[in-house]
Amino acid sequence: MASDEERRAREALRKAARFGDDIDLEAYSEGSRELAPVGSLEELPEDTKTTLLDTGIVPSGKGRAGNFLLMDNSVVHSAVMGEGVELMPLSQALKVHDWLKDYVWKAVRPDTDKYTAETYLENADGYFIRALPGAKVRMPVQTCLLLKDRNTKQYVHNVLIAEEGSELEVVTGCTTSKGVEKGLHLGISEFFLRKNSKLTFTMIHNWSEVIGVRPRTDVVMDEGATYVNNYVALKPVRSIQTYPTAHMNGPDGVCRFNSVAVAHPGSVLDLGSRAILNAPGCRAELISRTITTGGTVIARGQLVGNSAGIKAHLECKGLILSEKGVQIAIPELEARVPDVEMTHEAAVGKIAQDQVEYLMSRGLNEEDAVGMIVRGFLDVGIRGIPEHLKAEIDRTLQETDVRRG
Amino acid sequence: MLEIENLTVEVAGKEILHNVSLSVKSGYTTVLFGPNGSGKSTLLMTIMGFSGYKVRSGRILLNGEDITHLPVNERAKRGIGMMMQRPPNITGERLKDLVRVASKGKVDIAKIAEELDMTNFLERDVNVGFSGGEIKRSEILQLTAQNPCLLLLDEPESGVDMVSIEKLGAKVRELLQGPSHCAGWRERSGKAALIITHTGQILDYVEADRGYVMCNGTVACSGNPRELLAEIRKMGYQECIRCKLNQPNLVVENVASEG
Numbered sequence: 321m322a323s324d325e326e327r328r329a330r331e332a333l334r335k336a337a338r339f340g341d342d343i344d345l346e347a348y349s350e351g352s353r354e355l356a357p358v359g360s361l362e363e364l365p366e367d368t369k370t371t372l373l374d375t376g377i378v379p380s381g382k383g384r385a386g387n388f389l390l391m392d393n394s395v396v397h398s399a400v401m402g403e404g405v406e407l408m409p410l411s412q413a414l415k416v417h418d419w420l421k422d423y424v425w426k427a428v429r430p431d432t433d434k435y436t437a438e439t440y441l442e443n444a445d446g447y448f449i450r451a452l453p454g455a456k457v458r459m460p461v462q463t464c465l466l467l468k469d470r471n472t473k474q475y476v477h478n479v480l481i482a483e484e485g486s487e488l489e490v491v492t493g494c495t496t497s498k499g500v501e502k503g504l505h506l507g508i509s510e511f512f513l514r515k516n517s518k519l520t521f522t523m524i525h526n527w528s529e530v531i532g533v534r535p536r537t538d539v540v541m542d543e544g545a546t547y548v549n550n551y552v553a554l555k556p557v558r559s560i561q562t563y564p565t566a567h568m569n570g571p572d573g574v575c576r577f578n579s580v581a582v583a584h585p586g587s588v589l590d591l592g593s594r595a596i597l598n599a600p601g602c603r604a605e606l607i608s609r610t611i612t613t614g615g616t617v618i619a620r621g622q623l624v625g626n627s628a629g630i631k632a633h634l635e636c637k638g639l640i641l642s643e644k645g646v647q648i649a650i651p652e653l654e655a656r657v658p659d660v661e662m663t664h665e666a667a668v669g670k671i672a673q674d675q676v677e678y679l680m681s682r683g684l685n686e687e688d689a690v691g692m693i694v695r696g697f698l699d700v701g702i703r704g705i706p707e708h709l710k711a712e713i714d715r716t717l718q719e720t721d722v723r724r725g
Numbered sequence: 726m727l728e729i730e731n732l733t734v735e736v737a738g739k740e741i742l743h744n745v746s747l748s749v750k751s752g753y754t755t756v757l758f759g760p761n762g763s764g765k766s767t768l769l770m771t772i773m774g775f776s777g778y779k780v781r782s783g784r785i786l787l788n789g790e791d792i793t794h795l796p797v798n799e800r801a802k803r804g805i806g807m808m809m810q811r812p813p814n815i816t817g818e819r820l821k822d823l824v825r826v827a828s829k830g831k832v833d834i835a836k837i838a839e840e841l842d843m844t845n846f847l848e849r850d851v852n853v854g855f856s857g858g859e860i861k862r863s864e865i866l867q868l869t870a871q872n873p874c875l876l877l878l879d880e881p882e883s884g885v886d887m888v889s890i891e892k893l894g895a896k897v898r899e900l901l902q903g904p905s906h907c908a909g910w911r912e913r914s915g916k917a918a919l920i921i922t923h924t925g926q927i928l929d930y931v932e933a934d935r936g937y938v939m940c941n942g943t944v945a946c947s948g949n950p951r952e953l954l955a956e957i958r959k960m961g962y963q964e965c966i967r968c969k970l971n972q973p974n975l976v977v978e979n980v981a982s983e984g
Contacts, residue, residue, distance in 0.1 A: 672813060673776055673777075674775070674813045675813045675814075675815055677774075677775050677776060677797045678809070678812055678813050678815070679815070679823070680796065680797040680798040680801065681773055681774075681775075681797050681798070681800075681801050681806070681807055681809075682801060682806075682823065682826065682827040682867060682871055683798060683801040683802060683826070683827055683829075683871060684798060684826060685798050686796070686798065688826075689798075692815075692818055692822075692823075692826070693815060693818070695817070695818075696815055696816060696817025696818035696850070697816065697817050698817070699817035699818075700816055700817045
């Protein structure tokens, strides 16, 4: 007999998401679940390794506590090198840990929209990461979600648990192999941060012009937990719609979302971040820096203050570098008790001419001046990014064509 | 070095400078006095070539070349460097990086930053949250790195506290005159400068060769800078305006009183 959850998921199979273009799920073939495992990421073809490197994933695994690679719908590699951390496919973890069923689909509801519903009904696999109680995991765990086949629909379901007092860093690189003609990524991520734990999560999206992306992320935070979310999307993509949400349920939690993105011609980026401050003393900061060189950016942000003594700030700034680009900033503040301090700052527009000329007066030509201002603009959004990823992102930024169109 | 010929400039549709002519000789320091709103900054911004300062007539010549319509960076390339009164914030760009680019890698950034007490600012975003005095030091730091041959300084002393002005003044002098204090050397090898000063305080630190007084967008007077300053301190700018307006009469009066 179908569970209540399953019944609701079935009913939601045609339920359009609240935001973003409605993607036809029938138009994609399901990605293979049968790809052969690889013994190490170094065995991958050279061009795939380069693709991984671009998203901050080190194929050698050097300096990493764990490696995980999902290719289409197959977990082809999962290895733990460091201590204090568990990493395995979610399907396997459910067999190992009986208690895990109390976590899966508890942060993200299966009937949220058609994407969550289908991912639920397809019984998607993904990573299970757990930082053991009190463990300060020294090196980051790296996970990579790769779209490989010509026409692929990828389902992912990730669960991450940072146990009490633990500290963990995770890097997720999402990317596409050459030759993919059409792809869809549906990614469910459920993160649980127990008391006084700390998670730094960095996601780098390097999809391609033919990929639709619908991640669904909810983070549940207990007392004193710290969550840092860095999101970077500098390469062309067809369409991304995401709205990760932190549910700050325990007192004195801290969360920070930093997002930087470039919308190239033809790209539609609908990027949000949300913090729901449910307990006293919680603090949240949502910072986004977006650029359009011809595509559309919708920068959403929402802060919900449900408890006294919370403090939160939301900032979305957008640069328009092309006549054709569109920037939409939608910051929302919602306070349900009087004793809250919530602020927002939103600005969209072109590069200020006085800034360009100021740099030109120091001898830079116009193009270099614009480049410098643009990189500086984005830099504010990635200052929270771990050092080991900075060089990679700087390089991508240098390569990213952000000239004025 | 620099010749301004009958320059008329408008900003946002309003004429600010009317038929201004002045010159700055190579190796000479020229100061520009004038009350607030007289058009001094407009003149400097126009010489540097910032947009929004529209030249309606007249010319700007640098070493004989007409640069009236050159873009800002081309003027910088030809050796003009400016200290702005209110430079914009460049969020996300560290001062260190701008100084490095301005110097083309030719100077010891750490050393000049230390001399200007700016070491702690190198990692900060350009101008973001800088106080008035810190802006001045940051501008001088950038100019030292840039090493132009014609300096345009817009009120280098304003907003600087008494302790820092000593240091800043010394650095400005060094920038203008190089290591030598000898007048002959300065004329031959020093830089040309056009310095706006409202109070004249900068003259305690640098030698100046010529002064102009600007009032209401025109050059009201020119002459020895220290004499001009002494007059302005005694009589105020009102006297310069009155004097300019009544110049023919004044000459007659002088002649009459002599008789």
